[in-house]
Amino acid sequence: MARERCALCGVRDCLLRQGWMRWDEEEVDGVIALAGNPNTGKSTVFNALTGLRQHVGNWPGKTVMRAEGILEHRGRRFKLVDLPGTYSLFSLSTEEEIARDFLLFGRPHATVVVVDATNLERNLHLVMQILEVTHRVVVGLNLMDEARRKGLQVSPQQLERDLGVPVVPMAARRGEGLEQLVETVARVALGELIPRPRPLPLPPQVQRPLEELASFLEEALPGLPHARWIALRLLEGDGNMQEALNSGALRHWLSWLQGKEQEVVPLDGPDPVAQPVLERTEDLRRRIDGSLHDLLAQAIYAEAEAIARRAVRRRKEHPWDWEQRLDRILTSPLWAFPIMMALLMGVFWITIKGANYPSEMLARLFFWGEDQLGALFQFLGAPWWLTGFLVHG
Numbered sequence: 357m358a359r360e361r362c363a364l365c366g367v368r369d370c371l372l373r374q375g376w377m378r379w380d381e382e383e384v385d386g387v388i389a390l391a392g393n394p395n396t397g398k399s400t401v402f403n404a405l406t407g408l409r410q411h412v413g414n415w416p417g418k419t420v421m422r423a424e425g426i427l428e429h430r431g432r433r434f435k436l437v438d439l440p441g442t443y444s445l446f447s448l449s450t451e452e453e454i455a456r457d458f459l460l461f462g463r464p465h466a467t468v469v470v471v472d473a474t475n476l477e478r479n480l481h482l483v484m485q486i487l488e489v490t491h492r493v494v495v496g497l498n499l500m501d502e503a504r505r506k507g508l509q510v511s512p513q514q515l516e517r518d519l520g521v522p523v524v525p526m527a528a529r530r531g532e533g534l535e536q537l538v539e540t541v542a543r544v545a546l547g548e549l550i551p552r553p554r555p556l557p558l559p560p561q562v563q564r565p566l567e568e569l570a571s572f573l574e575e576a577l578p579g580l581p582h583a584r585w586i587a588l589r590l591l592e593g594d595g596n597m598q599e600a601l602n603s604g605a606l607r608h609w610l611s612w613l614q615g616k617e618q619e620v621v622p623l624d625g626p627d628p629v630a631q632p633v634l635e636r637t638e639d640l641r642r643r644i645d646g647s648l649h650d651l652l653a654q655a656i657y658a659e660a661e662a663i664a665r666r667a668v669r670r671r672k673e674h675p676w677d678w679e680q681r682l683d684r685i686l687t688s689p690l691w692a693f694p695i696m697m698a699l700l701m702g703v704f705w706i707t708i709k710g711a712n713y714p715s716e717m718l719a720r721l722f723f724w725g726e727d728q729l730g731a732l733f734q735f736l737g738a739p740w741w742l743t744g745f746l747v748h749g
């Protein structure tokens with residue numbers, strides 16, 4: 357399906373035909389995407405907010421489930437789209453591609469990123485990647501009940517200051533925080549609240565080429581949204597993005613956004629802007645020392661660690677501390693092997709040597725019992741053959 361030419365515009369991989377913008381046909385006041393790592397409570401939030409007003413199907417051309425539902429709030433209707441759970445937006449897995457493409461081309465009016473408060477640092481990696489694509493983000497800080505149980509104090513205020521986007525603490529399974537989440541995300545979707553995320557600090561050797569390519573793209577395709585993200589993908593050598601540029605899908609999408617879809621002329625060859633943009637990309641990529649992917653990942657990891665350190669406090673003398681400490685020792689590179697060997701030796705000793713003690717004790721117990729029973733039978737004056745049969749066996 358993805359490779360077919362669109363009958364209307366002639367563009368291959370036509371994003372409109374693929375159904376990315378299908379929501380536009382329906383009467384809603386806005387589209388809200390729901391993103392997050394797997395198992396953070398995304399579906400719990402989705403079900404609580406949409407109730408039975410759900411529609412389940414597949415993503416266009418993919419076998420990944422797509423769930424959509426209607427969320428009503430203060431007389432407004434929003435479409436809520438549950439994205440596949442992912443840890444990142446960078447890899448080539450189908451789920452990540454879907455989440456990434458929807459955030460880019462579906463252009464939701466707001467995105468809720470559901471994060472696991474008990475595992476903040478890892479969850480922040482995805483938050484920061486999403487903030488590179490869109491600013492209209494609300495963080496749903498979920499599993500706060502679980503965090504409390506584990507002795508973790510997670511500060512939504514601190515997180516909000518560091519990220520620059522609204523953060524709503526929640527315990528979705530109990531329904532806590534959902535009302536505030538809806539209120540906040542509706543305001544973002546309607547443009548009443550404008551999040552201003554703090555830019556991810558990038559090393560200069562990445563920052564400069566990125567900015568240069570982004571402005572080159574904006575000149576080549578005036579009005580192109582997400583130019584920075586698209587530039588990043590191109591610099592990373594993302595084949596899908598190159599193809600979208602080459603085939604004219606990107607230009608077509610832009611025309612559609614600008615309401616000029618009718619003016620699109622079917623292309624015979626590659627889009628004329630593709631060649632200069634790709635050449636410039638090659639040029640700039642040579643200026644980056646090392647792998648852009650690694651440099652970017654390092655920047656994200658460092659920032660996530662710093663933010664999580666400021667936002668999370670661990671209460672002392674809590675069982676969770678012991679659990680953590682034990683876990684750290686058992687899985688440490690230094691101790692894991694000796695501990696495993698010691699455990700194995702222990703098991704050997706028990707099977708070979710240690711088992712003698714209980715069996716000896718049992719034998720002693722039986723002989724003692726036999727003597728006692730014998731004495732009892734004698735006392736009762738039982739005949740010798742009955743005692744022999746019942747006691748001595």
Ligand SMILES: Nc1nc2c(ncn2[C@@H]2O[C@H](COP(=O)(O)OP(=O)(O)O)[C@@H](O)[C@H]2O)c(=O)[nH]1
Pocket residue numbers: 392393394395396397398399400401441498499500501502526527528529530
């Ligand atoms: N303790 C607790 N559990 C939750 C909360 N939200 C979701 N869960 C549970 O976490 C598990 C994963 O939730 P689910 O909504 O399927 O996560 P998804 O993979 O992100 O869609 C389920 O067992 C939920 O009941 C919460 O706020 N607190």
Ligand SMILES: [Mg+2]
Pocket residue numbers: 398399400441
């Ligand atoms: Mg789910």
